[in-house]
Amino acid sequence: MKVQCVICDGQSQLDDDLPLAKKLRNRPIHTYMCHDCYERIKIKTEARLASGNFHLYQYDTKNNEF
Template sequence: MRVKCVICDAIHHLDDNLPLAKKLRNRPIHTYMCDTCHDRIKDNTIARIETGNFRFYRTSPQMDKEF
């Protein structure tokens, strides 16, 4: 299965029997992000958390304090 990264528009090939390929095929709302872009976003998020100015909006303020 050919998939395209939503951020960098790189085209990758996935095995048709992988769970990710089945999820993308059966649910078109899900998008594919390559490992390079995923790692870059993860590193940038970790760097923003370390600055102390990052706020999690999906959690309660109590959980933010514990984190």
């Protein structure tokens, strides 16, 4: 299966038997991000968390509030 990264527009080839390929085929809202872009976002997010200037808002399901 041929896929394209949503960030860098790089094209990759996925094996048709992979769970990710099945997810992308059956649920069109899911998007593909290449490994390089995923790692870059992961590192930058961890750096923001470590800086202390990043506040993660999580939804409280008990009180239905943020």
